[in-house]
Amino acid sequence: MEQEKSTRAGLVVWLYTTKYVNKLKRYGLVHYVSKSMNYAIIYVNREDMEATAGTIAKQHFVRKVEESYRCDLPNTFDGILDEVAALSEKEDEDNMLGSMFK
Numbered sequence: 001m002e003q004e005k006s007t008r009a010g011l012v013v014w015l016y017t018t019k020y021v022n023k024l025k026r027y028g029l030v031h032y033v034s035k036s037m038n039y040a041i042i043y044v045n046r047e048d049m050e051a052t053a054g055t056i057a058k059q060h061f062v063r064k065v066e067e068s069y070r071c072d073l074p075n076t077f078d079g080i081l082d083e084v085a086a087l088s089e090k091e092d093e094d095n096m097l098g099s100m101f102k
Contacts, residue, residue: 009046010068011053014039020061027052041068 010031013024015038024030028044044052049067057065 007046008043008071009049010070011042011044011049011056012039012066012068013042013056014063014065016061016063020059023059023061024056027056038063 008029011028015021018033018035018038018040021030021033021040024040024042028042030040030042032041034040042056053065053067056062
């Protein structure tokens with residue numbers, strides 16, 4: 001039997017104070033808490049993200065709730081070195097042409 005893994009989505013929860021961070025655990029997995037900047041990263045089920053974000057936003061200690069796009073970024077870096085090398089060569093050519101006409 002195969003178990004389906006539920007896809008997760010990240011929420012950035014901006015707080016007035018980090019005193020009530022433990023109350024956020026009932027909504028999802030609290031991944032990171034910044035005490036100096038007063039925010040927390042929470043992972044929730046993607047299907048329930050909008051409802052959960054609305055519920056969290058109604059809490060008295062929450063300033064704002066935003067969607068985190070970290071889960072949507074690609075995790076592989078295939079071909080990145082080739083792209084960086086091509087951009088580097090192009091910048092070198094542009095710099096040489098610019099210095100010749102100055």
